[in-house]
Structures are given as C-alpha cells and as structure tokens.
Amino acid sequence: MNWINYKKQIIETLNNADISDEVLEILRESKSKNRKIYITGNGGSASTATHFSCDLSLGASRNNYLDNFDRYSVIPLTTNMPLILALANDFGYEEIFKQQLINLAKEGDILIAISGSGNSKNIIKAVDYAKDIKMIVIGLSGYDGGALKKISDYSIHVNSDFMEVCEDIHSVICHFIAVYLREFEEGH
Numbered sequence: 001m002n003w004i005n006y007k008k009q010i011i012e013t014l015n016n017a018d019i020s021d022e023v024l025e026i027l028r029e030s031k032s033k034n035r036k037i038y039i040t041g042n043g044g045s046a047s048t049a050t051h052f053s054c055d056l057s058l059g060a061s062r063n064n065y066l067d068n069f070d071r072y073s074v075i076p077l078t079t080n081m082p083l084i085l086a087l088a089n090d091f092g093y094e095e096i097f098k099q100q101l102i103n104l105a106k107e108g109d110i111l112i113a114i115s116g117s118g119n120s121k122n123i124i125k126a127v128d129y130a131k132d133i134k135m136i137v138i139g140l141s142g143y144d145g146g147a148l149k150k151i152s153d154y155s156i157h158v159n160s161d162f163m164e165v166c167e168d169i170h171s172v173i174c175h176f177i178a179v180y181l182r183e184f185e186e187g188h
Contacts, residue, residue, distance in 0.1 A: 010168055013160045017169055019176070023138055023154045027056075027177060028184055030110060031072060035136075038105060040077040040097045041114035042123050044167050045140075048174060049078045049114050055178035063186045072181070075104065077126070097126035107134040115139075116166045118146020127151055140173065142166025 030037055037056060041049035053076035061071040077097045078084075087096045101111070111130040115123045118141035127148065130137050139152030142160055149155045158169040 009160070009162060009165050013158060013165050013169055014172060017156070017158050017173065019156050019173060020154060023156065024177065024180055026110065026136055026138070026154070027072075028181060031070060033108070034073075036073045036075060036105070036109045037112060038075050038077055038101065038109065038135075039112045039114070040123060040126055042120035043116070044163070045114040045116055045120075045170065046078040048167060048170050049112070050076050051171070052112070052114075052174040052178070053079075055174060056181070059178045060181035061185065063182065077101070094121040094125050097122050098129045101126055101129055101133075101135075105130065105133065105135055108136070110136045110138065112138045112140070113148060113152070114141075114170055115146065115148050116142040116163045116170075118143060118148035120148075123148060124151070140170050142170070 027037065039049040039053045053074045056072045056074045058065065061068055077100045080100070083100065084096045087099050091099065105111070111127065113123050113127050124147050127137050127139065128151070131151065137152045138154045138156065139148040140156045141148045142158045142163065143166065145155065145157045149157050156173060158166045160166050160169070
C-alpha cells in the first residue's frame with residue numbers, strides 16, 4: 001500500500017465514523033455526578049487508552065489547570081504493570097482489567113473500553129463485570145464491532161478491517177472528545 005491509498009482509507013473511514021451527543025454528555029457530566037472514568041484497551045489499544053487518560057486528565061481541563069480543582073477523574077487500567085503481570089500470572093490474562101475494576105469501580109462510574117477487533121477477552125470480561133455492577137460502558141471497536149459493540153451501552157464503531165486504520169481513527173475520536181470537553185468548559 002502506498003501513502004496516498006492509506007490516506008484515502010483513513011479519510012473514508014473517518015467520514016463514516018460517528019460519536020453520539022449522548023456519549024459526550026455522559027462524559028461532560030461525569031464531574032458533576034462524581035463519576036470516575038476508567039479506560040482500558042488491549043494491545044495497541046492499550047496505548048490509546050493510556051494516551052486518552054492523559055488527555056482527559058490534563059487536556060480536557062487545561063484552562064487555568066493549576067488553579068482548577070474541578071477536573072475529570074480518570075483512571076487508566078493499562079498502566080499498573082506489576083499488578084497487571086501478577087493478575088495475568090496468577091489468574092490469567094483475561095482477568096487483568098476486570099480484577100482492577102473490582103478493586104476500584106462503583107455503580108454509575110464509566111468504563112471506556114477500546115478493542116480494535118471488539119473481541120479481546122480481557123476487555124469483554126471487564127465490560128461484563130462493569131455491566132454487572134451497573135457502570136456505564138462506552139465501547140470503541142473496529143472490524144465488525146465484535147462482542148464489544150453488542151454489549152456496550154454506547155458504541156463508537158470504526159467500520160474497517162484494517163487494524164491500523166481502526167487504531168488511527170480511535171485516536172482521532174479520543175482527541176476530539178478531549179478537545180470538545182475542554183472547549184465546553186472554556187465556554188461555560
């Protein structure tokens with residue numbers, strides 16, 4: 001594939017991607033409703049999840065950041081490597097995110113789950129647990145959406161069978177959300 005064709009795939013896929021106003025409102029209201037936002041992803045999507053956690057923690061509240069104590073409460077489930085490795089070793093890789101939610105999450109909190117295929121077992125187990133305790137689940141998936149698209153409360157689906165394109169568009173969507181939240185804060 002050459003650069004022109006790759007760009008064409010990105011543009012076509014991005015033009016077909018959408019995010020609902022409900023998702024934006026849920027995230028925007030998470031501060032006033034005292035909801036924590038947990039973000040997780042498998043493989044390359046773990047990097048997207050970690051990056052998105054940074055953007056929501058800092059970038060979405062950048063306006064007068066040092067004096068702003070009204071910030072989004074964001075916890076990446078992808079960064080505590082000693083715990084992740086202990087959970088994987090002791091209980092299996094499928095448990096690494098669910099077990100962290102058991103320690104931290106409560107009803108009404110938000111889980112943002114990212115999986116290019118939509119079928120990562122560790123993501124699906126975390127989502128199943130989140131649904132059991134009545135968390136709000138926002139799923140970002142690619143390909144045909146897999147199980148994640150079906151079981152998420154809100155699905156942001158990137159319709160592409162090209163993993164790199166899915167991951168690129170997920171990153172664009174995450175950046176948009178952070179910019180949207182920051183601009184909303186600055187306007188109010």
